[in-house]
Every structure is written in structure tokens, then in C-alpha cells.
Amino acid sequence: MFDDRVDVGVLAGMPTGADLAAALARVDRAVLNGFELVEVAKAITRQVAHYQAELLATVAEVAYCPPGDETSPAERSEYPAEYAADEVRLALTLTRRAADMLMGDAYTLVERLPTVHQALRSGQVDLARARVLDQETAALPEPVAREMVELILPVAGELTTGQLRVRLRRLVIEADPSAAAVRQRRALARRRVEHGLDVDGTATLAGCHLPPDRAATAAARIDTLAAAAKQAGDTRSLDELRADLYLDILNGIPTDTTPAPAPTGQGGVELVVPLAVLAGLCQQAGQIKGWGPVLAEVAAKLADQQRERPWRYTVVGDDGVVVGHGRLRRRPPAGVAALVRARDRTCRAPGCRTPAHRADLDHTIAWQDGGPTTAANLGVLCRHCHGYKHSEGVTLTQPTPGTFTWTTRLGHTYTTTPEPP
Structure with missing residues (x-):
């Protein structure tokens, strides 16, 4: 028993294992203040992680044991047994799914990511964080996965599982952007809508493996509509409004209780x-x-x-x-936009007569390529011709304000000038 409260501070420096277990067994919570109780909780969390690592290591060993009984020698097979998870399932009274998950964790952390297993054993991370490290690197080749883990392990214990997932996901994307794009395209092919009843009699309706840009835009639109409805006096909570609007939109029901959406019909997505x-x-x-x-x-x-x-x-x-x-500012100021529309009058593609007020304002030199948002770099293009401009082999220049030179994908050149008033 810890009679001296200062002794609790020793727990933080004790390595996980038998000594820490023995120290924790002697703790008398009744004589500890709040600060000390938190220190004990932290030490217990590290020791639990240690035991989880020991369990995984034991389960991994079970997978390599040949058939036998209590008199069998301590032999190991070269390959894991096909039904090894069932041995664990029966012994620990687990569902088949839970046993498979436990065996999967054992393989991943003991064999595929041994440094994560060691971090779990020492209490540096808990099992929840270890699983995040596994899940977020699962699609990577083993050497790359280990490299990503090595980069983030020093700070993994200081991050929540959500923070760890986000930081590791960025590392994985930037490690091989092309491979990440392939993985995303494959996942998009599995997009679907899931539905079912909940235990409380409600229902869940959700889309899975959706394009992130479209999903974020859709969620932002619902947020915008919900906020507008709340501002207009709707008494429902924002969560209730989001859920009701989600169903109304899907069912084609007019959202009469909310103000009309902005012209774009979308909310803004905050992007870094x-x-x-x-x-x-x-x-x-x-x-x-x-x-x-x-x-x-x-x-x-x-x-x-x-x-x-x-x-x-x-x-x-x-x-x-x-x-x-x-x-x-990426969009032209109102005065510059009005000037360009008045100057060009119609779409500036050869032969196109789409009126300026129904067309896009296009940066001749793309904004992201350093093109300025000025009248000398803006021009009116209808949606079709705007898309044509960006097609392979087509180029567009504006040698003088209002004069546009097009070069087609087959090398032909055409010049348009503003129509006379």
C-alpha cells in the first residue's frame, strides 16, 4: 500500500511488466487525491496495453502450434494452422468474428508491424491506436507500411485516434500519390448505400465509399440549409434539421420550412x-x-x-x-466582370453566339498558373466552349484585351475580336 503519496509519482517512470503490476496491486485508492488517481489511471492504461501485447503474442504463437494435447512438446509449424482462430474462439468464448479479429491483430502487430507491437508492449500506445496504425497502412507494401509507422510512432501516444488517423493518412497519401489514387478508384467502385433498422427502432441510411469532394459538398449544402432554417426561427436542433433535410432532399420533398438556397445550391467547403x-x-x-x-x-x-x-x-x-x-480574390470584382461582359458581348469561341450573361468568365492564363484576375486576362466563354478550351491539344491566348487566338488540336488557328456595338 502507498502510504506516502509521493510514491504514486514513481509509477510514471516504471516500465510495464511484472514490477508495475506488483506496484499497482498495492495501490490504495482511498488515500489518494485526484491528481494521484489520474496518475494511477495512466499507469494502469500502460499496463493494460502491455497485457494486450502479451495476449496478441500468445495468440500468434497458437497459430503455429501443430495438433496435440497437454503432453505434446513445444513444437512450431512452418505455417499457421487454417483453423487457428477457432482454437482461440472456443477457449475465450468469442464469436467467430471476434476471434478472427483477434487473430488478425496478432498477425498484423506481431509479424507485419513489430515496432507497433513493441510500442504496445511498452505502453507507448494502446490497442486502439495500434489498430489505427494497422488500418491506415493496410494497403501499403510491408516495407512502406513499416516506414510510415516509424515516422509517426514517436508522437502516436500523444495523439487521439482521430488525430493519429488524419496525420497518418496524410503521410500515406504523400508517400505514393499514384498508388493512393489507384486505391481510391478501386474503393469508389464499391460505393453503395447501406440501410437498416437500429436497436431502438430507428433506421440508418448512409452512403459508403463516396467521392470525397461530392460528399463534402453535399454535407456543406445540408449544413447551409439547416443553419438558414435555424436562423429563420425553426425550433428543431441543427442535428434534427440536418437529418430531416437529408431525407426531404432524397425523397424529393420541397424544403418549405427553409429559405431558398443560394444560387449555387451548395454550401462552401473549407479546404486547406x-x-x-x-x-x-x-x-x-x-x-x-x-x-x-x-x-x-x-x-x-x-x-x-x-x-x-x-x-x-x-x-x-x-x-x-x-x-x-x-x-x-480569385473571382473578378463586380466592376471588372461587368467590363469584360460588356466588351466581349458573346462567347469568344469562333462562331459561338451564347450571350455573355449566360456564359462563364474564364481566366485565359489559368488562375492557378499565375494568371491575374484582370480584364486583360479574362474572357467570356460558354460552358461548352469553356470545356473545349481545356481539352487536349487546344490552346487559347489573348494577345490584346478582347482579342482571342484559338489553336485547335489539329493545329488550326482562329482569331476572334469583340463584336461591334
Whole structure:
């Protein structure tokens, strides 16, 4: 029993194992204050992780034991037994799924990611964090997975499972962007809607493996509509409003209780993306706030969709500290937009007569490539011709304001000038 409260402080420095277990067994919680009780809880958490690692190591050994009984020698097979999980299932009274999960954890952490198993054994991480390290590196080749784990293990114990998942996901994306893109495309092929009854008589309806840009935009739109309804006096909570609007939209029911949405019909998505990604110079991961890291191509696509909203920039130093923040304008000011529409009058593609008020304002030199938002770099293009401009082999220049030179994919050149008033 700890009669001297200072002794509790010794627990933090004790390695996991028999000595820590013996010390914890002598703790008398009744004589400890709140501070000391928290220290004991931390020590118990480390010791529990140690026992979890020991259990996994034992289960992994069970998988390699040949058939026998209590008199058999301590032999090991070269390969794991096919039904090894069933031995564990019967002994520990587990469901087949739980036994398979336990055996899977044993293989992953003991054999595939041994440094994670050692971190679990020493109490540096718990089983929940160890599983995150496994899940987020599962699609990687074993050497790459181990490299990613080595990078993040020093701080893994200081992060929540959510923080750890986000940080590791970014590392995995940036380790091999091409492979991450392939994995995403394969996952998108499994997109589906799941539904079922809950234990309390309610129901769950959810989409899985959705495109992150479209999912984030849809969620932002529901947030915008819910906030507008709340501001207009609706007495439902925001969560209730989001859920009801979600069902109303899917069922085609007019959302009469909410104000009309903005012209775009979408809410803004808060996006963090390096400028080099927008310029196409790197494949560094972007991040959808509230969602997590995404591929550079997803971040760039989302950035392009945020045209109707003001942008802000943040300058970050090499140490990650924010050193500057301000407003960035990607869309032309109203006066410049009006001037360009008045000058061009119609879409500036050869022969196109789409009126300017029904067309896009396009940066001749792309904004992400350094093109300025000025009349000399803006032009009116209808949606079809705007898409044509970005097709393979087509180029467009604006040698003088209002004069546009097109070069087709087959090398033909055409020049358009503003129509006379």
C-alpha cells in the first residue's frame, strides 16, 4: 500500500511488466487525491496495453502450434494452422468474428508491424491506436507500411485516434500519390448505400465509399440549409434539421420550412490546399476541414468548385507555424466582370453566339498558373466552349484585351475580336 503519496509519482517512470503490476496491486485508492488517481489511471492504461501485447503474442504463437494435447512438446509449424482462430474462439468464448479479429491483430502487430507491437508492449500506445496504425497502412507494401509507422510512432501516444488517423493518412497519401489514387478508384467502385433498422427502432441510411469532394459538398449544402432554417426561427436542433433535410432532399420533398438556397445550391467547403497543388506542381495532400486529408487531385477539384466564394490564404513556415493570413480574390470584382461582359458581348469561341450573361468568365492564363484576375486576362466563354478550351491539344491566348487566338488540336488557328456595338 502507498502510504506516502509521493510514491504514486514513481509509477510514471516504471516500465510495464511484472514490477508495475506488483506496484499497482498495492495501490490504495482511498488515500489518494485526484491528481494521484489520474496518475494511477495512466499507469494502469500502460499496463493494460502491455497485457494486450502479451495476449496478441500468445495468440500468434497458437497459430503455429501443430495438433496435440497437454503432453505434446513445444513444437512450431512452418505455417499457421487454417483453423487457428477457432482454437482461440472456443477457449475465450468469442464469436467467430471476434476471434478472427483477434487473430488478425496478432498477425498484423506481431509479424507485419513489430515496432507497433513493441510500442504496445511498452505502453507507448494502446490497442486502439495500434489498430489505427494497422488500418491506415493496410494497403501499403510491408516495407512502406513499416516506414510510415516509424515516422509517426514517436508522437502516436500523444495523439487521439482521430488525430493519429488524419496525420497518418496524410503521410500515406504523400508517400505514393499514384498508388493512393489507384486505391481510391478501386474503393469508389464499391460505393453503395447501406440501410437498416437500429436497436431502438430507428433506421440508418448512409452512403459508403463516396467521392470525397461530392460528399463534402453535399454535407456543406445540408449544413447551409439547416443553419438558414435555424436562423429563420425553426425550433428543431441543427442535428434534427440536418437529418430531416437529408431525407426531404432524397425523397424529393420541397424544403418549405427553409429559405431558398443560394444560387449555387451548395454550401462552401473549407479546404486547406498548398498553392503548389493548385498550380499542378506537386501531389501533396490537401485537407477538407472536418473530413481529413485527400488526394491532391481531389483538393484541386474542390478548389475549382469554390469559385463563388471568397478565398483566404495562410502562409506557414517550415516549422508549421502560421506567419501570415489574409483574403485572396480569385473571382473578378463586380466592376471588372461587368467590363469584360460588356466588351466581349458573346462567347469568344469562333462562331459561338451564347450571350455573355449566360456564359462563364474564364481566366485565359489559368488562375492557378499565375494568371491575374484582370480584364486583360479574362474572357467570356460558354460552358461548352469553356470545356473545349481545356481539352487536349487546344490552346487559347489573348494577345490584346478582347482579342482571342484559338489553336485547335489539329493545329488550326482562329482569331476572334469583340463584336461591334
